[in-house]
Amino acid sequence: MTTCAIYVRQSMDKATGIDRQLVRCRALAASRGWDVVAEFEDNAVSAYKTRGSGSAWSKLLASDAEVIVSVNLDRLLRGQADLLTIIVTGKTVATVEGDLDLTTADGRFRAELLTSLATFETNRKRERHIRANESRVASGLPVPGKRRYGFEPGNVVEREAEADVIRKAYADLLAGRSLRSIAAEWGRPPARVRTVLINPSYAGWVQRRGQLFEAAPEVARIVDRETWQAAQDLLMDESRRVGPGPKPRHLLTTIARCECGERMHSASRYYKCATGEPHSTIDRVTLDNYVKARLAIILTEDAGTPAVGEVGPLASRLRELEDERSRWTTVAALPGADMAQATRELARIASEAEKASRELGTARVAGHHAALIDDVMAAIQETLARGEDEDGILDLDLGEFTHYFDALDLDLRRGLVESKVTVTVAHGGKVTVAAR
Structure with missing residues (x-):
């Protein structure tokens, strides 16, 4: 057979x-x-x-x-x-x-x-699909495909329960929570959650071949552009990359730096240089308490200083610089152009754009940390009001501040420290805590 x-x-x-x-x-x-x-x-x-x-x-x-x-x-x-x-x-x-x-x-x-x-x-058939997809994108519509988390099939209408989870994740991230803790709440690896949060589709863009196009009005915007961009400023920060190891369990793990520049990790009751070399080592409780005291003082000193630059003017300045860059690039391509001058101007614009972009990122993040910082400042002001003596000298009640600070979620504490100060430990235990 x-x-x-x-x-x-x-x-x-x-x-x-x-x-x-x-x-x-x-x-x-x-x-x-x-x-x-x-x-x-x-x-x-x-x-x-x-x-x-x-x-x-x-x-x-x-x-x-x-x-x-x-x-x-x-x-x-x-x-x-x-x-x-x-x-x-x-x-x-x-x-x-x-x-x-x-x-x-x-x-x-x-x-x-x-x-x-x-x-x-x-x-x-493949060519027809490509032309159809390009036509959809030109109209501001996502191409047909796998349903994206947060959207109904077709990726146009939001699925409310999932969209709420995504909105909360953005808010938590910008309030100081770590990506790792958000991922644990989702029950997914941090890398997967990061992939979701960097997707521009949630802020009203359609992506095709690496380019972004404005989504059509009927496509749901799960978060606003400012929220999305502020999250990108955090997520693209190499210092906040989530490694495969366990979630930090102590205030200054990976935040404190050895004088050699390496991060410090917790080992037993100490913070030690991550290199494993006989570099800086310091008692964990001692460093935590010192940094909390310095943080309170730095926040007190910041009370009368101007706030970080506003997002709107900085974003406008960055757009102006991009327009100026385009003009000088066009000039440089003209016959007989003064290449030396064009090169100088393009270098100046690049330097100013880099500075403006950095300030814009800081302003976006600071704006979303504002609620937490306002709460901390209010707590400090209360202790200051009770601690001011007859000569007008401020007597900060560090015990009361420490009690308030320790009651915060660890992610919020770490986010606040990281956003406001740098911590460096030298050989012999000398500590430098400087305002950012």
């Missing part, structure tokens, strides 16, 4: 499609009186995806079946290379649409012709 192996494939993960193919292939094998020795399924495998070792395709080629049964060549082959691979095995192909004896010249010619036609149609 002739032995056969059934092969079925589909691009989308839908069990009904596979089941329908199996029914038709089994019926064909039964009508021929063939013995089905194996069935191979490549589910959710597109025509462009490599079917390598371990795939149903590779197992099919290695099987002892004399005949391969499939619904049609489109399901079985992706191109001439696949056809040649089957020819080498010496197997015959039978499809619901007709048989192909690949051991004869006529059979191989027909197979090559049908495969070429199938490849042509696949490529033409």
